[in-house]
Amino acid sequence: MADWSRYWNPKNETMSRDELQALQLFKLQKHVERAWHKSPFHRRLYETAGVTPDQIQSLDDIRRLPFMTREDWMACQAEQPLFGDLITRPREEAIRYHLTSGTSGRQPLRVLDSRKDWSWIAEMWCYGFWGIGVRPTDTVFFAFSYGSFIGFWGAHYCCEKIGSLVIPSGNMTTEQRVKQIAEMKPTVVCATPTYALRMGQCAEQMGIDLKKECNVRRVVISGEPASDPVKRLIENMWGGKACDTAGMTEIGTIMIFEADNQPGGTHIIEDNFIEEVLDPETNEPVPYGEKGERVVTSFGRGFIPLIRYRTKDLVCKVPHTTSDCGRTWDLYEGGILGRVDDMKLIRGTNVYPRAVEAIVREYPEVEEFQIILTREDNIRDEITVKVELAPDKEATWNDLHPKLGKDLADNHEGLRFNVAKADQGELPRFELKAKRLQDLRDQ
């Protein structure tokens, strides 16, 4: 086996922070200059804010630039269908068209990419997959439906670029996918965390022991926040390390990945992105170790310049020294922690769905769950966690029920949670982004 570098790009993944920041500034200046000249959307934003490209003289000057929001983007697409005046090149020069997933229930954003953009998109996945430990000798299975949602598309091309054997599972059913995994024995499986669990449960029902009968070294997860208990559950099912990645359709690719030393967080690909973490109310930067909203500037996509884009993702940045892998890129501790607007206030206590999931996933008997918020007598908010047990774990309900309720309360300042039992097959299953919260309070 070849003696590969552990880094996809040793030069930039280990460069000094001073050099990295100089590189970011150089790219920022060029990128803003180009956006000013080529994107009427950006020109308008900057002129309204009274800022010109020549005012970007230091990295701190990024804060002179106005934010770009999803709402602005949607509005420009509505005013000038289909793509608005954000794009820098004519549609005829694009080679790919994709949409946001639509999970927010709003009009999806439409994105175009050039041949170069698409190659860059795969390249960012290469940083991640290589760091996770994927090599040319690997066989990579994609549990992904290959539709308009960008999802793992870039990862597929990344694996072709790396030289791995790619197995695209397209529109297969979960059972067909599990059968193919058992037959082809991929060494890497890619899925959302929810769907990795779903395939694992399906394999159990089919009498297939993935851990014993397959050779999976890595489960690459993306598309949803993944807490540590979820990752451990996936690892117990599959036998390989569960490594987190996260991206967004708006940038076309991933901006963070969890390297194979699993340092408790995800490295930011800082030679291609500037990731600010801001207090979502004051818009002031928060220091290392504090949670805030990530605001992204991406240097790779030429068709759609993305500069200071407010993501509403909740993150906690920590210094690169948190990891011992040698990369000089900072990390997001725990990856994407949720959404800044995810938090629910229940009888005076803050509840984050991801924190509830982390507790529920400590119970392997639970196969699926939903969080349901209701308002009783028009005044009292109630939170109910409805759980569906694995088919062979029904007998555990009487023990599990009070214990889970106590764990949830203990982790939420004593807030009382109702714990209810769902029938077999009652709760929805997901392949892409799971929706496990129903807020019925204003209905």
Place this chain on the structure above:
Amino acid sequence: MTQIDLDVLGRPIDATEQELLRIYGDLKSLSERTDLAPCALMNVRQAMVMLWNACCDLDLVFEEPEHD
């Protein structure tokens, strides 16, 4: 393409990086031509963006090649 001795941060570049830059420059020039057969032009453009990736990763260029 004239020889470039420094990367985008002004650091010296080595012989391998010089070679990558030269090939990228050649492919970029070919990508702009209109007299190539489709089988040549489209494959050249595909190759050009791959070299763009390598050169951009190594901080040798930072630009939009446009004729991709």
